[in-house]
Amino acid sequence: MSDINFYIEPMKKELPQKVKNLGWILLFIGIVIYAIGYTVNPREAAFNNIIGFLFITSIAVGSIFLIALEYIAGAVWSVPMRRVNEFLGGLVLIAPIVTLPMFFHLHDIFHWTDLGAVGTDELLKGKQPYLNLNFFIVRFIVVFALWNFFYWLFTRNSLKQDISKDQKFTTYNIRLAAVFLPVFAITLTVTAVDWAMSLEPHWFSTILGVYYFSGTVLAAVATATYIVVKFHENGYLQNLKRDHFYSLGALLFAFINFWAYIAFSQFLLIWYANLPEETIWFMKRWQDGMQYVSVLLIIVHFAVPYFLLLPQEAKMNLKRLKFMAIWILFAHLLDLYWLVMPTYANGVTIGWMEIGFPVLIIGLVIIMLGYNMKRHNLMPVGDPKLERGLKFRL
Numbered sequence: 001m002s003d004i005n006f007y008i009e010p011m012k013k014e015l016p017q018k019v020k021n022l023g024w025i026l027l028f029i030g031i032v033i034y035a036i037g038y039t040v041n042p043r044e045a046a047f048n049n050i051i052g053f054l055f056i057t058s059i060a061v062g063s064i065f066l067i068a069l070e071y072i073a074g075a076v077w078s079v080p081m082r083r084v085n086e087f088l089g090g091l092v093l094i095a096p097i098v099t100l101p102m103f104f105h106l107h108d109i110f111h112w113t114d115l116g117a118v119g120t121d122e123l124l125k126g127k128q129p130y131l132n133l134n135f136f137i138v139r140f141i142v143v144f145a146l147w148n149f150f151y152w153l154f155t156r157n158s159l160k161q162d163i164s165k166d167q168k169f170t171t172y173n174i175r176l177a178a179v180f181l182p183v184f185a186i187t188l189t190v191t192a193v194d195w196a197m198s199l200e201p202h203w204f205s206t207i208l209g210v211y212y213f214s215g216t217v218l219a220a221v222a223t224a225t226y227i228v229v230k231f232h233e234n235g236y237l238q239n240l241k242r243d244h245f246y247s248l249g250a251l252l253f254a255f256i257n258f259w260a261y262i263a264f265s266q267f268l269l270i271w272y273a274n275l276p277e278e279t280i281w282f283m284k285r286w287q288d289g290m291q292y293v294s295v296l297l298i299i300v301h302f303a304v305p306y307f308l309l310l311p312q313e314a315k316m317n318l319k320r321l322k323f324m325a326i327w328i329l330f331a332h333l334l335d336l337y338w339l340v341m342p343t344y345a346n347g348v349t350i351g352w353m354e355i356g357f358p359v360l361i362i363g364l365v366i367i368m369l370g371y372n373m374k375r376h377n378l379m380p381v382g383d384p385k386l387e388r389g390l391k392f393r394l
Helices: 002-008 017-040 042-073 079-093 095-104 115-119 122-127 133-164 168-195 208-233 242-273 276-284 290-309 318-344 353-375 386-390
Strands: none
Touching: 017 042, 017 353, 042 079, 042 095, 042 133, 042 168, 042 208, 042 318, 042 353, 079 095, 079 133, 079 208, 079 242, 079 353, 079 386, 095 133, 115 122, 133 168, 168 208, 208 242, 208 318, 242 276, 242 290, 242 318, 290 318
16 A cells, blocks of 8 residues: 555645635525525426426435445445545535425425315325325425435545544445435435426326436536546546546446436337326427427437447546536436426426526535535545555556
């Protein structure tokens, strides 16, 4: 270990002050747009709020999933970069706050909260044991309590290991990951059902949870990729090699294909069955201008990233990786818009309000990074796999 001992010394670095200031400015602008939106058109603002909530949840919980995946798979290539995911996972503490204004407008968002409508609809009566306001709030609290609990345990063990260098913390987190992954699968599905599928309570899809999972992991990998590349370019993670970036690019490429596979599977099963209560959901996304968004989604979320990341060299090109990370995050935002906004109104509704939450989230990510970088090492310097991770070669 002596030949790389320099690399595993404690290394705390801060973001440049201008980047920190940018984070606070973007946060302020996002909050202002947020507040004006709820004043001018609370219903439209609430639907945009759902998109923002699902987006920030994707990055936060997807990052925790990547931490667990590394431990359970025994991966070494991602160890030098794991701390970035640990920092991003901290957004799970903030995501519930983003939802607070929506809880004052649930009747504007969810049809099933109208007890008069439920009383005259046999299908909604059958779903009422699950789709009722009290149980909805309980599920929300339980889901985020579980995510925050697991995040706290993962990061606590990782940070303790920075000091003690004790391998037992790796063992603890491997066992913890084995428990977290099935919990993650269930809770992420519950989130997708509650905040996306129940917008149109007559419609149902048994694959929507997996669909949201594919976008969630892709968004988390894209966010981490952009940050890791920027850190490397600015001398923060200078020990990373082309093989590390290739692995990030390959992971992006894999989940782009996985998302396309799940999206097509959902469409094919509903098209083949041809049941009116299922097909109506897709029909709403194939009329009044939304058909152009549907086609654009295929191009933006699959075709472009597929072909741009297909060459081996592209997965190691830092400029290409940064561009594709931003592209994929935009694609995920478009995907969530496609899922949510047709319930708000027929046709395409894009305006200044759609800008607010992405700006807010970028500001939150910068602030979260700045806060954690000041207090913790950029690499898990106590992890026994770090040396192998730094020497990783394909």
